[in-house]
Amino acid sequence: MMRNDDTPITLDLFAGQTPTTPGQVERIGEQSFVLRGFALPWLDRLLPALEAILQAAPFRQMVTPGGFTMSVALSSCGALGWTTDRSGYRYSATDPQTGHPWPDMPAAFREMAQAAARQAGFEHFEPDSCLINRYVPGARMSLHQDKNERSLTAPIVSMSLGLPAMFQFGGFERSDRSLRIPLFHGDIVVWGGVDRLRYHGVLPLKAGEHPRLGAQRINLTFRTAG
Ligand code: MD3
Numbered sequence: 359m360m361r362n363d364d365t366p367i368t369l370d371l372f373a374g375q376t377p378t379t380p381g382q383v384e385r386i387g388e389q390s391f392v393l394r395g396f397a398l399p400w401l402d403r404l405l406p407a408l409e410a411i412l413q414a415a416p417f418r419q420m421v422t423p424g425g426f427t428m429s430v431a432l433s434s435c436g437a438l439g440w441t442t443d444r445s446g447y448r449y450s451a452t453d454p455q456t457g458h459p460w461p462d463m464p465a466a467f468r469e470m471a472q473a474a475a476r477q478a479g480f481e482h483f484e485p486d487s488c489l490i491n492r493y494v495p496g497a498r499m500s501l502h503q504d505k506n507e508r509s510l511t512a513p514i515v516s517m518s519l520g521l522p523a524m525f526q527f528g529g530f531e532r533s534d535r536s537l538r539i540p541l542f543h544g545d546i547v548v549w550g551g552v553d554r555l556r557y558h559g560v561l562p563l564k565a566g567e568h569p570r571l572g573a574q575r576i577n578l579t580f581r582t583a584g
């Protein structure tokens with residue numbers, strides 16, 4: 359069906375919900391897996407802990423070394439937090455906005471990330487950093503590699519909350535074609551091994567209202583940074 363301006367009409371029956379079965383595992387790379395709905399049973403523990411972290415270390419938009427303000431707002435918890443400013447990208451033990459250590463990583467965060475890593479085949483995952491990204495409609499993350507972590511042998515575990523997003527999963531060069539993978543509230547993705555240095559990004563967030571999180575997407579990434 360088309361509108362009279364020739365744009366297709368799609369019935370967005372699943373907006374803001376997971377159209378996939380919780381418990382479903384999708385392999386998106388040699389050592390990368392989407393665990394659909396994996397975080398849902400943990401949310402009653404995770405969300406209050408997340409609110410407390412954001413009280414102590416509120417979201418803020420950071421500037422890249424090139425001088426651009428990121429559309430995604432960031433915070434962190436754990437021993438190390440990822441930051442950027444005009445002088446570069448790095449992990450820091452303190453929040454540059456307050457000079458204080460980042461809030462501790464709650465036990466529920468670590469336990470959930472370890473359980474997800476284990477399910478994807480990575481035992482003994484010990485995250486010391488959790489980067490918290492907030493996307494409002496229009497916010498995006500352009501294709502990049504994550505290589506500020508000291509060890510590249512540990513996986514990265516990510517948790518999506520709130521509005522759905524289209525994740526781009528590319529190759530080892532920026533120009534390689536990328537897969538598009540929709541991520542929904544409660545989905546976990548685990549990346550490791552040979553996939554750890556693949557380019558990836560997030561397309562501009564579409565407007566919407568999530569019943570629990572409102573008009574935003576929050577993504578947490580658990581990393582072994584130090
Ligand atoms: C794939 N965040 O914070 S999560 C980031 O949804 C970041 O906020 C995106 O990319 C987000 O750096 C994507 C996942 C992610 C993290 C690290 C990866 C995907 C990855 C490392 C290698 C390959």
Ligand code: FE
Nearest residue numbers: 502503504558
């Ligand atoms: Fe990344």
